[in-house]
Amino acid sequence: MPDTRSIVILTGAGISAESGLQTFRAADGLWEGHRVEDVATPEAFVRDPALVHQFYDARRARLREVEPNSAHLALARLDAEWPGELLIVTQNVDDLHERAGARRLLHMHGELASGWCLACDGRFRWDGPMSSKSDCPERSRGTQEGVSTLRRRSGEPSLDTNGLNLCPACNASGMVRPDIVWFGEMPYEMDRIEAALMGCDLFVSIGTSGAVYPAAGFVQTAKYRGARTLEINLEPSQGSIFFDERRYGLASELVQKWVEELLL
Ligand code: OAD
Secondary structure (H helix, E strand, C coil): CCCCCCEEEEECCHHHHCCCCCCCCCCCCCECCECHHHHCCHHHHHHCHHHHHHHHHHHHHHHHHCCCCHHHHHHHHHHHHCCCCEEEEECCCCCHHHHHCCCCEEECCEEEEEEEECCCCCEEECCCCCCCCCCCHHHHHHHHCCHHHHHHHCCCCEECCCCCEECCCCCCECCEEEEECCCCCCCCCHHHHHHHHHHCCEEEEECCCCCCCCHHHHHHHHHHCCCEEEEEECCCCCCHHHCCEEEECCHHHHHHHHHHHHHC
8 A cells, every 4th residue: 555654443243243352332221131340340349349340251261262453463474574663552452463473463452361460560470360250270279279379379360278379479379360451441551652653644433333432543643644544344333424435244354455455
């Protein structure tokens, strides 16, 4: 594409839908059967940590059952082959972009496979459950046989004999929460995102409804600074009028086609 050097790509749940992960805004207004304020707010975590852990433990376990689709793979190819600047900003907490091979990537809403200790402020990779409520035979076997203690000594995330998570950095018990940006919290790396938006000459939004700020406002920032803007989604997003070009259909087909055009 002529005159394009610097690209910012925003992705949302729609890019992972064809991998088998549910999007957020279902017709019934519920998020996998829960009201959002019951599972995705700091207040919910204070009120009922077991419910919040149970919800995210199930979603973390689900990651092991899904694979990146051709849209993730196409963006990873673009990341590897694009000679100019590129930043993929994902709102998704799954790990499908990195599993496809993307490197110039940031997770503005955090990551399912990361834990954040509220006692020591440490963050670390966390692949298993964070609570005792999850049905996890491996964990209960490990607890009975003392494996969790061994794991803890080797610095890996684990649960104690009471089913509480143990911080691998400071050993605090039950203080690790999902490293996910909940409603009312500030998304990660906003300075870096703003700088990239100000300097890009192409902004592309893929698979997002444009319902949640600040991500929903990125298109206006980029456009105001003179970037061309492209939306790829199943249907017009809430901010579709701000896009110079709109392509509607399945991300698995449209993203691959767009990347091929760009790399010609
Ligand atoms: P949404 O569920 O709001 O929107 C997903 C969008 O993807 C919709 O516009 C769908 O039409 C579209 N879509 C679905 N399947 C698609 C496909 N196969 N190909 C292309 N598009 C498809 O999800 P997000 O916009 O990502 O925040 O939601 C934004 C944020 O709201 C999330 O990051 C999450 C949530 O609350 C936090 O967790 C903080």
